[in-house]
Amino acid sequence: MSLDTAALVTKLTEILGPSGIIAETAAMGAYLNEPRKRFHVPALAVVLPKSVAEVQALARFAFENGTPLIPQGGNTGLVGAQVPLKGNEVIVSLARLNGLREINADAGHMTVEAGMILEEAHKIAEAEGAMFPLWIASQGSARIGGVLSSNAGGVNVLAYGNARELCLGVEAVLADGRLYNGLNALKKDNTGYDLKDLLIGAEGTLGIITAATLKLFPLPAGYETAIVNLSSPEKALELFYAMRERAGTRLNAFELVPWIGLDIQTRHGMLDKDPTAGPSPWYALVEVSQPKGAEGGLLQAGLEAAFEANLIDNAVVAESLADRTRMWAFREQMSECQSREGASIKHDVSVPIAAIPRLIAEGSAAAQALVAGIRPVPFGHMGDGNIHFNFSPPVGADDKAFMAGAEPMHDAVYEVVLKLGGSVSAEHGIGQLKTELLKRVKDPVALEMMRAIKQALDPKDILNPGKMLS
Template sequence: MLADTATIVARLTEFLGPDSVVADPVQMGSYLNEPRKRFHEKAAAVALPRSVAEVQALTRFAFEHGVALIPQGGNTGLVGAQVPLRGDEVIVSLARINALREIDAAAGHMTVEAGMILEEAHRIAEAEGAMFPLWIASQGSARIGGVLSSNAGGVNVLAYGNARELCLGVEAVLADGRLYKGLNALKKDNTGYDLKDLLIGAEGTLGIITAATLKIFPLPAVYETAIVNLASPEAALELFYTMRERAGMRLNAFELVPLIGLDMQMRHGMLDKDPTAGPSPWYALIEISQPKGAKGGLLQAGLEAAFEAQLIDNAVVAESLADRTRMWAFREQMSEVQSREGASIKHDVSVPIAAIPRLIAEGSEAAEALVAGIRAVPFGHMGDGNIHFNFSQPVGADGKTFMAGAQPVHDAVYEVVLRLGGSVSAEHGIGQLKTALLKQVKDPVALEMMRAIKQALDPRGILNPGKMLD
């Protein structure tokens, strides 16, 4: 094994070139500092290969000498999967491997390299009259490889599914440098294990994704968007059922936001004007898309039925692109505004959709019993059961003291989640943040299977060691 960082850097420079290896700690800063600033470890170096062949050469070298590698996309992950844990790893940035290989909008697929920024994939599809429907807050910097490695979700999961469901095939470099050639555009391929699904969501622990064939869809001609006033999560659930019954797969999004979220954004000047119809305990952001030639009015009909059933008492329907943009900003700024309010204890959890009202009520009650003045800020993808169940510090409290007492709040919320049949990680993954938690909550047989797969594909443990499975 090569324990000498200088030797590792010298060897990397030999086969990648001096402009493809970063060893200066200051220059490595943007690769080391993840969004929530929870993890602070150095790295041996950052490697920036320019081709799949260079990724293979790098991996063969690492496999031979026991050098740990951390695949990294846009460094937007929230659980620390993409940054160092031990301090001796080499970060492998896929940023330079970012080409479009092929697109066929009529057939509904495109093949892109892992370093392509998600927003660029959106633009490429739209230029062909199509849509890649995975939308997340960090899409301006997240890269396709990271999106797939974390099995990202976002606001369109309700209609189109998460990253795994939007991917037809992947190409990946394995731990020993072999290339898995799994790119295809087949919707049906019943020839054994679905190996791409092992690599998607594996957080770079089983292989380094270098390219993917993605599903694309006809670009909607019309979006119908509204923010609806609601009395409670129970009313939101009934409204969701009503809208899904009427709109079916045209219902793109059903996002739940509490009044405190609006109050915070208005207090910090993050909205130029209130996008809602006025104060309400809860809001739902609803969006329906319509293809070219389709008869519109699904949203209006659904809202009229909801008014008649007394599920809602007010609503605002977007009449322009500016209205729609403002409505989505209201939803997408929920994470950022909490940082402006001080410290925040965060949970990315999911439960069966019917259990969401209980999750919010019982989780809030449990946290409030532990910390006087704690402010529950649950929001997110009600349509697919994924709630970002966050808690902001009490007004005027010390943030460090608040976060020092986070574990009892975590324990209380996760107890509710598991009792309701939910998951402690809905879309952010495990990384290094939740490895201990995973061991506590995952079925022991499932953990044994995961470890067996890891051992088979990465026998020397060089790919993202300590992440997901410690």
């Protein structure tokens, strides 16, 4: 870079004002300390633009001076896309660019700025009698720009799709400071390449998303929620097929959890009350939405039919909001509960839905062949094929020794995933964690196309260099 750190800070202060920059490393903790604590590289500075014009001015300066920029939302990403890789980068936090620009619940859309927290977007929509149905565990801190840049998924993908499918248009600042004004509320626009979909999921490597038009849906009158006891993933798959046939698009969640998840949460006091109907090898959290004016009981009838068909062993249906909250806490605490057991080797993978039982069986067998006594903890979004295939160490094992064997474990699991026609990253992205893996598994022509797009839009490699494409 052409400027030393002091000169850089001076220039950034001129662009953004004293309140728009953090230059002391000790004050950058919230922007550097990502959730899994894997990456520990400092930044040259953190900047907090409060307008699109300031983002443009920042990009123009960075482009002219060769200063790498890292766009950051709520710093909730799990693959290191939002934190430094080399230490010569400036983090661009969109936290202050967080306004509501427009909402039309009747027409089914709202336009918000990239720094708005996801949970705030939920509240704004609900106040208008509508719903923005993207729900993730980190929704209290994740911001819309990061949610879109990572193409976040979550528990409602089954019914509503992931972030890309829930966005009608985006506004983004390009590497040289130009503004792409792709905000619109059109459900049909067949005028060439879909540049919106290109920017969504690009992890900030092609542009800095500054605003987005999001789809809204009618707020359901309520939900029917249950936790079902199952003997195997095969039975879970049969139940999913049966419930999808019965409920159609009203089936908005089908989450799979193994018995070990209940065991860990119970032993560590994470549940105030067991939300299940009793011990079971597997559980499914099943939820059906109830549109306004529709009769209830759809889930209950489906479970009764499943019991008669010997698909399920038992079930408990939520009778109150407290019951539903407790059931969802059981599912959403699955990532946290593993940390109570020590180290965890994690995989965010997807396979065709029909292949989930084989993934669990063959992946578990491959892991157990490497480490005797290893404890598989596969859980997640069975309804869309996305399983978080994690492994806890054998009881009493040394965490450091266990994690030293992570790479062979990754190779064994990914071999099964690819054999089944799956993906090595379902919803967490590539970031800096999986760049080498991407080069191994991605179609070479697809990689060439991705690199060509990056070169065309960011020829100086200013935006999030080294992330996704190394």
